[in-house]
Amino acid sequence: MTTPPPLHAESADPAPRLRGELVRLGHATRNPELSATDRKKVRRILNTWLPVAAAHRDAQSSRSATALWRELISDVRDSDTGALRPITTSSVYRAQNLIRALLEATQRGPSVEQLADRIRKSVANGDYPPGLVMPMKKLAAEVGYTQSSVVRVELAVNDLQAEGLVTVEPYHRFRIVGAATTHRPTQVADWLRVLIEGGVYPHSSPLPLVQQLARTISSSPQYVTLALRQLSDENLIHFQAGRRPTLRYDHPLIAGGGPPLEELITLVRLCAEARPTPVSDHDSLRQVCGRLWLWWRTRHMPQPAELDQALVRLIAAVEPLIRSSVARHPHDPQVQSIVRRAALTAAAPPPNDLDLRMWRAACLSTAVRELLDLTDGTPPRPVSSAGAAPSLGSGRSAS
Numbered sequence: 329m330t331t332p333p334p335l336h337a338e339s340a341d342p343a344p345r346l347r348g349e350l351v352r353l354g355h356a357t358r359n360p361e362l363s364a365t366d367r368k369k370v371r372r373i374l375n376t377w378l379p380v381a382a383a384h385r386d387a388q389s390s391r392s393a394t395a396l397w398r399e400l401i402s403d404v405r406d407s408d409t410g411a412l413r414p415i416t417t418s419s420v421y422r423a424q425n426l427i428r429a430l431l432e433a434t435q436r437g438p439s440v441e442q443l444a445d446r447i448r449k450s451v452a453n454g455d456y457p458p459g460l461v462m463p464m465k466k467l468a469a470e471v472g473y474t475q476s477s478v479v480r481v482e483l484a485v486n487d488l489q490a491e492g493l494v495t496v497e498p499y500h501r502f503r504i505v506g507a508a509t510t511h512r513p514t515q516v517a518d519w520l521r522v523l524i525e526g527g528v529y530p531h532s533s534p535l536p537l538v539q540q541l542a543r544t545i546s547s548s549p550q551y552v553t554l555a556l557r558q559l560s561d562e563n564l565i566h567f568q569a570g571r572r573p574t575l576r577y578d579h580p581l582i583a584g585g586g587p588p589l590e591e592l593i594t595l596v597r598l599c600a601e602a603r604p605t606p607v608s609d610h611d612s613l614r615q616v617c618g619r620l621w622l623w624w625r626t627r628h629m630p631q632p633a634e635l636d637q638a639l640v641r642l643i644a645a646v647e648p649l650i651r652s653s654v655a656r657h658p659h660d661p662q663v664q665s666i667v668r669r670a671a672l673t674a675a676a677p678p679p680n681d682l683d684l685r686m687w688r689a690a691c692l693s694t695a696v697r698e699l700l701d702l703t704d705g706t707p708p709r710p711v712s713s714a715g716a717a718p719s720l721g722s723g724r725s726a727s
Contacts, residue, residue, distance in 0.1 A: 346431040349373050353424050357417060367415040374404055374412055374423055381426055384433060390440040392486040400426045432479055438471055443484035446471070451493060451504055459681030460504045461497060461627045501627060503683065513554035515684065516547050519691070520555055524564065524575065526672040527586015530661050534572035535565065544669065544698075546624055546690035589654075589668060593647055595675035600644045603636075614700060616641050617693035624690035629682060639678070639689055642696050646674040649699035656702060663702060670695035 353373065356366040378401065385397035403422040405412055413419055438446065447467075450456040464481045478500070485502045488494045494502045523545075529535050536544065542552045560567035567573040611619070616638050623630055650667045657663040673692045679685050 341434070343431060343434045346377075346427055346434070349377070349427050350424060350431070353420055353427065356420050360417070362415065362417060362420070366420075370415050370420055370423055371412060373427070377427065377430060378405060381430060384430070388440070390444065390483055390487050391490065392483040393440045393480075396429070396483065400429055429479075436472075437480070440480050440483045440487070443467075443471070443480055444487050447484065447488055448493065456504045457632070457680075457682045458504055459679075459683030459685075460629050461501050461683055462504075462629060463627075464500045464502065497627075499627075512547075513551045513558065515687070516545065516551050516555035517558040519545060519688075520559060521564065522676065523669060523672060524559075525586065526592070526668055528665050528668045528672065529575060530665065531575060531577055531585075533661075534574045537572060544691075544694055546621070546687060546694055586668065589650075589664070589671065592668065592671035592675060593650060596643065596646050596650075596671050599675050600640075600647070603640050603643065613641065613645055613696060617697045617700075620689045620693040624686050629686065632682065635682075635685065635689060639692070642689075642692050643674045645696060646670055646692075646699070649696065649703060653699050653702040666695065666698050666702065670699055 352369060356362060356370055359366075362370075381397060381401050385394060385401060388394040388397065400422075401407075403413075404419060404426060447456065456462070464478055464485060468478045468481045482500070485494055485496060489496055489502075492505060494504055497503050520541075523529070535541060538549050538552050538556070542549045545552070547555075556565065556567045556573050559565045560573070563576055565573045565575055620635075620638055620642075622628070623635075650670060653663055653667055670692070673688065673695050676688065679688060
């Protein structure tokens with residue numbers, strides 16, 4: 329940790345003085361019209377602290393921090409003449425912003441440039457993989473910042489966004505950019521294309537409603553709508569506003585009807601066998617599903633090993649759940665759609681992009697919960713390769 333230099337020669341710790349200045353500025357805003365005494369008070373505060381703010385501006389190596397200080401100063405002082413701007417009620421609020429920034433600068437901790445270097449190193453050594461979405465508050469907490477000092481993290485992230493290393497996300501989060509980072513509706517369209525080619529959606533009925541489709545693939549309806557339009561432009565589906573999308577029967581991806589379900593089950597089994605045996609976990613499958621779904625909904629990025637451990641649990645459960653679901657509902661087209669979606673999701677190669685992997689895990693958790701509902705919530709025992717298993721048919725079930 330580094331300690332910022334004293335902000336004023338008269339005080340080794342300027343924070344109490346700055347807090348007092350904020351109180352005095354607050355008193356000045358109580359009346360709609362500023363009195364002569366209030367104007368004199370605001371002028372005195374600005375003349376005292378503007379040189380300190382200018383020194384901070386000149387000492388910055390961060391572009392974003394320099395731009396911030398320049399803006400704060402120019403809000404209260406004319407950049408051409410160097411004179412204070414007319415003291416009005418609005419200029420009092422601008423003076424408060426300047427004093428708050430100076431108060432934040434007294435906080436201990438890494439500088440903006442040091443924070444940016446920390447993120448660069450974490451990306452370089454793989455601690456922050458491509459696609460990782462991190463709340464800025466979480467990074468601030470890791471370096472011991474208080475709530476007010478999150479602004480340094482925001483400035484560091486802005487610098488890295490200008491470098492192309494990260495992108496700023498809503499709700500004060502940032503995403504690590506990588507080769508796998510893609511436009512979200514395109515990712516949704518790619519996944520829907522896999523499900524369509526895998527025979528998840530029957531020819532004889534339209535695709536689910538947008539809201540239902542969004543729920544099953546853990547995406548927002550807006551992204552699903554954009555993805556459906558993209559697939560419509562590819563002549564894979566018919567999609568018009570106000571109508572449910574339908575498949576184009578003559579498209580090469582649809583004509584085959586998808587691989588036999590038993591073939592998909594084999595892929596799931598191979599995928600489960602290729603992963604390490606899950607360690608003892610007292611959480612039920614529903615709890616694991618809920619944890620994955622919550623991680624995705626809140627964009628909480630767990631450690632990759634923790635995410636992989638949860639995926640191992642679900643993938644290992646997919647085959648017995650599918651066999652039990654088909655045994656209970658052998659001729660139900662909706663069940664056939666669910667089990668195909670679960671098998672395709674479990675057998676799909678895991679993406680390198682951590683954010684994509686989180687989304688795929690959320691899709692799998694939704695499918696596993698639907699399978700649990702089909703089996704009355706009781707996961708069946710795994711079926712050995714030598715044991716009897718319910719017949720799954722050779723392809724898509726008839727409607």
